[in-house]
Amino acid sequence: MRHAMLAEPIRTIDMTGAILPHVACDNEVIRCAAVRALGRNGKEDPRSREVLLGLLRDPDPDVRSDAIEALAPLIQPEDAAVILESLNGDPVREVKLAAIQILVDLQDRNCIPQLRALVLSKCEDSVAWEDEIADWDDWLDVQVASIDALGALGVADSIDDLLAALDDEMGQTLDIPVFRALARMGKQGVIWLVAWVDAGKGLARKRAADALANADPALLRDHLDRLLAADDVALRLLGLSLLSVDAPQAEDITLRDASEHLRCAALRQFGEARPDWVIAALADPSEAVQATALELLPLPLPEYLHNMLTDNMLAWLKTGSVVLASAAASLLPKIAPNRAVDPLTALAVDDDRAIEARIAAIRGLGGHRDPSVTGILQGLLSDRSQQLRLVALHEIKSRAQSGDPEALSCLVQAIDGSLLDEDDAVQPLGAETAADIGMQKEEATGHLRISEDGEILRDSNGEVTDAGGSTLASLQIATPAFEAKSSSNKPKSKRRRVAIEGPDAVAEDLSCVAMDAAAGLVSVRIANAVLSQIDAPQDRARIAAWRALSTGFSTCLEAAQAAPMALSDAQPEVRRYALAVLIGTEQIDKYIQQVLEDSDTLVRADAVAQLRGKRLLDFVTDPAVAVRHAALLVVLNSGGGDAELVTQAIAQVFDSARVDTIAWGLQRSAQMRSEAVHRLADDAASGRDHFVILDALAVG
Template identity: 30%
Template sequence: TKARDRLTELLTDGIDVHRCAAARALGSMGLPESSAPLVKALLDEDPDVRADAAAALGELNDPSTAEKLMENLVGDPESDVKRAAIKALIAMRYEPVVPLLRKLAVSRAEEDVYWDGDEFYTSGWDAWVDIQMSAFEGLAVFAPEEAVPEIVDAMLDDEAQDLTEPGLRALSRMGQPGAHAIIDLYAKGDTRMCRRIVKAVGESDNPHLDALRGGMIADVKPEIRRLALENLDPSDDRLKPLFGDKDASVRAAVVKHAGLQNVLLLWDLIKDPEPEVRAEVFRIIAAHPDKFRDEDLEKAIQKAIAGEPKAAKQAALALIALKGPEAAKGLLHVLGNKSIPQEFRVGVIEAVQGAGDIAVPALLQAAGDEDRHLRLAALTALAEIASNDPKWPNDAGLGLMVGLDGDLVLPPEEPEVEEVVEEEPLPEITEEIAKEIDEELPLVAEERKPATSTLDAIKSNLPDAPASEPEEVVLTEEQQRFLDMTKTRKHAKRKISWDIAAAPHEDVQ
């Protein structure tokens, strides 16, 4: 095609950045005819071009180019090119690279691979560290069982980089030898190692690890049991004992993972002493009410709507799912009861939201509560009910409109102002009275010394000198525009507190 021909020209004659882009584009196009120019680019003077050409050949997946890639892996001085060549050879599933990968997993293999001796001193980084990681990734794909000893030795080398996760991933795919190595590491490992083994085993389909999968759910550490149970199919009978596990986090985890497949075992857990377990049970009931239709069960759930707020909220959701929106009527009285914890009242609001119009009157009342968290939860629920109702107008939407007009929560009544009784005016001072006062109380000028401190000024009780009225400043339209601009500021992102200094009637609006 014209595009391929033009890209091939760029790969040969373009500047370095264009040659790199052309190599990547040819790889993405996936045309077999691009193999020859890309192989030629493996000898480009620019290491970035060589690396992109190797990656492109990996996308083409042309086995005939594998030997050329091996030459770059062995002889190219640039570590990025070596890594690109390894990834391409892995993508091609080129088996002859496996012996070299085994060597690179534990050493620099200097007898087989050329390294730039000055790279460490110029970059301060040992390129073999990256190559070693790529070698581990390759061994995880090829999974040669004979490589198990090298992988274990590299993983346990305290002076090397942490290769535990890629090592376990490789071992988990190496049949019976790999499984035995993992079992041995599990028996000797600490909690951190065991967590990583649980993850690796969960991602592997190695049948030789099945016994370990079952053994890990009986581990003495609750954290391991909790993680390991997710590696088993929800219908696996080996999970059933965990519904009675002594650790609450394990019980909650198994309920979440396999509760739907073990409905009968959930009945006893409705009264579990730990709220996190009860909450998970109620979540399953709310999501699958058809599997839990039973009058006694409904009564047990209704009794559970008390105590710890989060579990009680989930119980309320479960009850509404079982009995329908009408069940919400028995919960609405909670919203106005200030003696009940805030978290539970908010949870009830979220629960009754699914009841639709039945809950609207109580939610409108809660929108005027003194607790702002409750107000916002009620308004949010009203908005959800209004938006989910295909009919307009609806009660929830009209209630919000009333709130927008400022009539949902009225301002408090202003206190009555006492009438001020006007005192009788003093008699008018005539000239004769004024003359008589002047004769009895002659005025003597006093010298006013300036106050030397704030305290002196207060004690002197003298009025400040009257300030002269400033001249009125008249701004032009442009000056006023600039002044208005200075009053605006960009608000930084920040968390908004629930509590603000606003009256409920103003806050709701």
């Protein structure tokens, strides 16, 4: 293969002209590759469309399939008749499906009679199919595509056809596409969907309701009263989405609908405009609604509400469900910071509470500016839950970034392993029960009696009593449904217990996580703590240490001195991060041969990226794709600095016949595309050589 004659980059590359001769090749594999390449690279050339239209009549089914797929972005309205001919006359399933989609894209109305016919039957007198064994499944696919097409074209006249197909004994799989099409067929389609929802049953009814949600909202407004009065919550939610805040039904839905899910959705929809509804929802019997109200509550609070709500949030932190306790934990530090630290700490350390609520408490503590909070967060780093430790650690990092010296010391100790005592450093996980993960408590009524000191009053049996009502009782909006729900006494089911997640080597895990968390903290103390772990016996600790050094302290003298030894580490991640340090400290030249011979592909690729000149030619055809691409990228980025190097590298890449690398290079280099044109025009080249280039062009 010539190297000296390799083409220079040219201003205009006639890639279409280079591909077209291969479309007529006798070899069907090459022809298919040429068709795919033409679709990818000839979109701006009118010759491509003409050739692809002609190939729709090619005797080879694979060529026809590739041709119609390549033709889709080039199609013109005047081509609709040819595409309809392929739908009817081509027996290949893929061709038919592509033809239907193209006709929809063209918004062609002449195909509608044929699409309606295909919804009801195979039309064997006018439509060709591949064989009797496969044609039934093929027809089902074409039938579904035809239904979708009629919906996309908005053909309301075809509704009877769709319903007939749905009623057919073999039409049980058609409800989703039929309902989906009806939703796009204007007023008549919506009427049928609403009727189906009213009269339907089971899964089909649900699917009709799901499809109705995608209909034009303007058409749904005609059915608003039916939607809002429906028993199905999903339909009422759909009706809710059509309401404005000043609609007469809006307040009643927000505060009195039987579904807590709907009340929550209404609060989110109307809460900003009606903060009075949000305040009223604080007394809702559902803790989910109360939690939503807490999230949406506008600040600052009205004076009359402040103390009352604070007392209730203190109670909810102790007894509320996971969602309500979490919402209270997030809000309490914002409205009553002087009363937040102790109750949030109590929740955060209570391993009998749901982990989501404990995490919310930790985050609430983290945002509190009280200096004592850092020590509290530090104490949580010995918790058996890895999730909790991670959240606490990130809150400590935030405080360190804000200049808290105690938080910085805590991070340093977490990294170097000196933070936890011997008992906490390793905590074997036994079979004992542990905190519930994501398990809500029995829903509370929201009527709590709270003392002047904010304590929950209990009866003689130690149970929380509601005899005196909540301090928010004056806000309660009573409805028969609410009162019935509040007065019901459901037996409490046994709470399922699951094990706390996380490794038992807490100190080791904490050190690794702390090194990652400390990223971005420029501190000599952090750097020294990380350096203490570079020779740790645990693989994970060494990897975390070198990762931290390579990203935050790559120019550190100690890291630079230790990096050469780390190139011999058993873990490739350590070697790769050590290599990054060597590159950052400009020591790579001393160790380049060692890393070029590394057993790990990514280490070698990073090393190759540091090479310049002729040495890159040894790697542009490397067995590892990452190495090849690293070498070729350096060559191509050299521009005109070394024209001979670029020429030789491109020649080697094409000669290697590696489709992935050729395709990768074609996307990045005009000179590679120019060389592809010249090689495709070389009649002396083998069919395999032509196929490789065409396949690479098709991939790109």
